[in-house]
Amino acid sequence: MEIVIQENSQYGLVVSSRVIAKELGKQHFHVVRDLEKILENPNVVSLIIPSTYKTKGQKRSYKEYLLTKDGFTLYMFNIQGYQDFKMAYIQKFNEMEKLIHSNSYLTSCCPKKLNYSDDFIPSYQDRVKCTKRMVDRFTKDIEQEIKNINESLMNIKACKAGIILYMLQV
Numbered sequence: 001m002e003i004v005i006q007e008n009s010q011y012g013l014v015v016s017s018r019v020i021a022k023e024l025g026k027q028h029f030h031v032v033r034d035l036e037k038i039l040e041n042p043n044v045v046s047l048i049i050p051s052t053y054k055t056k057g058q059k060r061s062y063k064e065y066l067l068t069k070d071g072f073t074l075y076m077f078n079i080q081g082y083q084d085f086k087m088a089y090i091q092k093f094n095e096m097e098k099l100i101h102s103n104s105y106l107t108s109c110c111p112k113k114l115n116y117s118d119d120f121i122p123s124y125q126d127r128v129k130c131t132k133r134m135v136d137r138f139t140k141d142i143e144q145e146i147k148n149i150n151e152s153l154m155n156i157k158a159c160k161a162g163i164i165l166y167m168l169q170v
Contacts, residue, residue: 005092011049013096014066015089018053020075023085028064031075035065038078047071069093 008014017035021028035048048071052061067075072089 005089005096007096008066011066011068013093014049014068015072015093016051016053017065017067020067020072024079032063032065034078035067035075038074044071044074047074069097 004019005013005015017031018028020026021031024031038044039048047068049066049068051064051066053064054061065071069090072093076085076089
């Protein structure tokens, strides 16, 4: 089973109804039908997003849905069985969310905003450049801390010397 979740610049992490159909061994139009039944409830429109796709060599656009993590969970609770599939996708969504939060420093240290719409992970060169910038920044921070510690140490030594002189005079 190949877990395919994509980063969408507008909706965040999503999975396509086509991927769900493929992984469940269902016809895509059956998955679309089931999703449209769920969409009769107006409270879920932000969880299951209508979209289209084109097949190579064809001009016509076809209907698909992009499901957020909650939309996917809602869909999966509406069908019977497929426990392993359900758990694998939920786990993958959670892993990707953690990755996004833990790697948020990549986008903050890069001069240009990385576009994750085509590829979820930035290119190797972009990651190397960002990492180098972070190391440089941390190195400067550490050097400044060392200077602060040395100044404090000098102040402590000066105080110690003053105390010793005072004690000798008493």
